Amino acid sequence: MKFSFPHMGTSHVAFKYLLENLGYEVINPPTPSKKTITLGARYSPEFACMPFKVLLGTYMEVLDKGAEAIVTSGGIGPCRAGFYGVLHEKILKDMGYDFKMIILDPPLYDIKEFFNTVSLLRPKKIGWRGFINVVKDSWAKLCALDEMEKEANLVRAYEVNKGDTTKKVNEIIEVIDAASTRKEIMGLQEKSISMLHEVPQNKLRKPLKIGLIGEIYVVIEPFMNYDIERLLGEMGVIVHRSIYVTEYTRHTIWDRKAEDYIKEAAKPYLELMIGGHGVNSVGETILYAQDGYDGVIQLAPFTCIPEIVSKSILVKVSEDYGIPVLTLHIDEQTGEAGIRTRIEAFLDLLHQKRSLSGKEGMAK
């Protein structure tokens, strides 16, 4: 059976490894493009958020390439995304596609269901032990990718020649993709970080520090946010992204308490889990302010429910904590030039604010 899955940042490298080593043929999801979004938007409800449309477009692309099954994540709400798999399936089947949809809901939702779905994925000829090993290796790859991206955001702000870091990142992704033995995979994290340090850096700079918050898909998938991490990095800004695939998985699957300090921070403003990353956005903004960051950029897809709630609350947080927040709502009409202009203006403001407060020496 030919498998495929959604495209999300660099994570496809690890998912591909997982499915291939389980003995499936994998149709790699293409990097989302204008075509993806045009396809997706045509068959999606008008007010579905961008991730819904991009995913639908991606599914259509992979199904046209011959995929027979799609693995995707579910969710427990109240964010809409948890229901997307079900609706995607309904829409695609209505269009006449014939395929199998495998939706992985978090095990806390229904532990039995989770194991049933997981064992659906395990081919008969591979025992549980082998299965777990493959999962572990893929997880290690995923971690290596995330750690590498974190480090890249630090390096990029200091790079001497614009674009060096990104080139290096692409090299590293290939290395990670190629690794196949256990030993190689376990060394990936170290190796990729030392490779990143080969990039010439100018440590005399005092870059601005910006926290990146918002809805997971637009934050992680560069196509959605016009590669904002790279854009900011090459303008000489240290970007701290608040969500990574590995952290997110860990926090939703077994380490539910890990985010408690964020919720605690958000509590005076927002009492309740509102789904998606709404509470996190509020809490993280406060934490960034306390850690001396210069500003926060919130990314949200148009009509994203939780982020709209947090956006209206962030106005107050921003006032109370004196931390500038820029919200970028992204839809199919957003253009790169518009985003770039707004980011430039935002950075000018942050530079000015910094020189006014005489904080220059303090930033790391």
Added chain:
Amino acid sequence: MGQKKVGFPMTLMYYLHYPLWKVFFEELGFEFITSIPTNKVILDEGVKVTVTDACVPIKLIHGHVLELKDRVDYILIPRMVNADREKNITFCPKFLGLPDMIRASIPDLPSIIDARVDRKSGRFYLFNACKGIGEQFDKPFMTILRAYRKAVSALKKFENLMEEKLLLPQEGIEVLFNDSPPETESPGDLNIAVLGYPYQVYDTYISADIVGNLRKMGVRVWSMEMVPYSTLKKYAGKLKKKLFWHLSNRVIWANYHYLNQPQIDGVIHVSAFACGPDAMVDKIMELECKQRNFPFLNITVDEHTGEGGVLTRLEAFLDMIRLRRGGA
């Protein structure tokens, strides 16, 4: 000392819980008033203070709160968390964060009573909410209990009026508090189920009075409130996975229910511009109706909806159904 005034926005939960809160607060010795029905000023003022990307209902409640805020001592904005025992079913995230949102975007508010209504807090979840409010005002337990009982029986009566007498919420409220006998509805030649969130469908200003206009066109209107919740729940297994939002589930289930009623000629779904859950709900309803070859019309209302546009679409829809029937 005069009576303290509690204000309740005439939108969102008004259509579900007005009798409950009215009776409860009056029993506690407050004067209970609502904001005036939605009009252009309320909408425009609401739009001004709300973040641009919010949906119409959220903009509306901001407008209603603004209209109330200088007239009352307290504003009641219950935090609607849950009305079903099922796990993972709540109200829309915007409802969950509503009191916080309003506090952050409107300055100089009177104090907000944000009682948490959460079905998961047990069988007496409404009592828990009421008790919280009563204690906030230092009322003795027995007073609270008495007020709660009267309030709940009013709510029950209200729901019965809708389910048995087939009244719409606004008519139910009239009958309950003004004792005006319900107008007997002329049967009409078409039976149409008008589904959607009550604060969309029955807000005559924002919906361009869809219900009233349909009636003028000779339609008998059926609503989701006319179907008891226990009947609705039978359709819960129809989808692979339940939706996460209470009201959306009700709309979807009501859709399934009316699809199985032979007297119903068509379904109209009234949804709100930029409503997140509705994007899902509408598509599912559309696909279900399409599968059964059942007439379906979606009307999305926003700040600029004009009556003319809505009327034209309603007329076209009804003509189509009548044509179909004549041809069959």
